[in-house]
Amino acid sequence: MTEPMMNVLDFRNSPLDRRTLRTRVPRASVDISDAISAVGPMIQDIRERGRAAVLEYTERFDHVQPDTLRVPAAALAAALEGLAPAVRSALEETITRARAVAEADVRSAVTTEFTGGGTVTTRWLPVDRVGLYVPGGLAVYPSTVVMNVVPAQAAGVPSLAIASPPQADGLPHPTVLAAAAMLGVDEVWAMGGSQAIAAFAYGFDDGEDLEPVDLITGPGNAFVAAAKASVRGVVGIDAVAGPTEIIVLADATADPRFVAADLVSQAEHDPLAASVLVTAEASLAEAVQDELRTQVAATAHTDRVRRALAGNQSGIVLVDDLDAGIAVLNAYAGEHVELMVADPQAVAARVTNGGTLFLGDHSPVALGDYCSGSNHVLPTLGTAAYSSALGVQSFLKGSQVVDxxxxxxxxxxxxxxxxxxxxxxxxxxxxxxxxxxxxx
Incomplete structure (x- = not known):
């Protein structure tokens, strides 16, 4: 018998109460307590010694000794000039769509009047200064520049700084620099990992001047997440994010090729990425397993994808019917939720927990990662049950005026x-x- 690509969890004839579902759905196990202990001394060191400490950690972890941490304006201009025309066009379209959605989300002040002329006005003010973290690691993320910068600009944030790990030449990846230049962000720092988060939180003025920020946003590895958790309270953060995840609800109308392709695309991010399929159709589950064997063997990052799909955080969940499948989705509260069912609009109305919903055969998560206009910085690990995608509101603070x-x-x-x-x-x-x- 051929070994399955993904574990199968049988929820048929099982209770659907919240407690049972929360304990049984596949989920990444994330414990950053060790990482928090590891980054604590580093954060304190950077707080006390500033830029000198950041340079030392940059040499230790990134194996480079940049002359300056702030990226020169000439390097930003050169990166934009050297950007391949097709990549530039794709980024321009991504920016245009993201900006259209973000600007539509901007809130206006609202005034309520009471007897005698008393008023309460709720107003929304932008955060003064934001540090945006763009990771390196297994991939290059100019799209993360767009997803963080565009809503911040739409919110009216007056001061934006980007940090991204340096490459061998001492500069962040040129496509990241080009994206920053396209968006008019001229303050970019060659800093990665937890040292970048600490530098944003406390700033430094020894040799170069980095003003501390009020809010830090952007994804990263466990040490970045630990650093963000450690400085929360000194500054605001968007979230302590876990590994990326997708959950697909599919019925008999779903194309197993599409389902498998989307599960693979998410698993491509990281061996800890979660790919989950929920279906009442055992025959579809088998067809998806068959497709995965073919597609995983053909993909560029086969080993990474195979490990993610076989992990305990991933799996195929068999349920009795569509109602049970929706219950699983709401208990899982996934980052990315795909509805590959006969009537996705009707099902979407019943899915109350999810970072972003993708409806039908032609709305894959990959579209949302780049060019749908939605934001791809989303809540993970079930936090979509109470938190939101990164957006304009993330960069605004509510204030009320009583008169x-x-x-x-x-x-x-x-x-x-x-x-x-x-x-x-x-x-x-x-x-x-x-x-x-x-x-x-």
């Missing part, structure tokens, strides 16, 4: 004093009554 004239305060004065008395905070009530001639 009550005397008559408006008078209309609620008694309510304030009653509640203040109930909570045993009498000075709160006095702060209102004194405005109407009451004793202090």
């Amino acid at each position: 009550y004239p005397r008559d408006a305060l008078a209309a609620v004065a008694e309510h304030v004093t009653v509640l203040a008395t109930e909570e045993d905070l009498p000075a709160h009530g006095t702060a209102v009554t004194v405005r109407f001639g009451g004793d202090v």
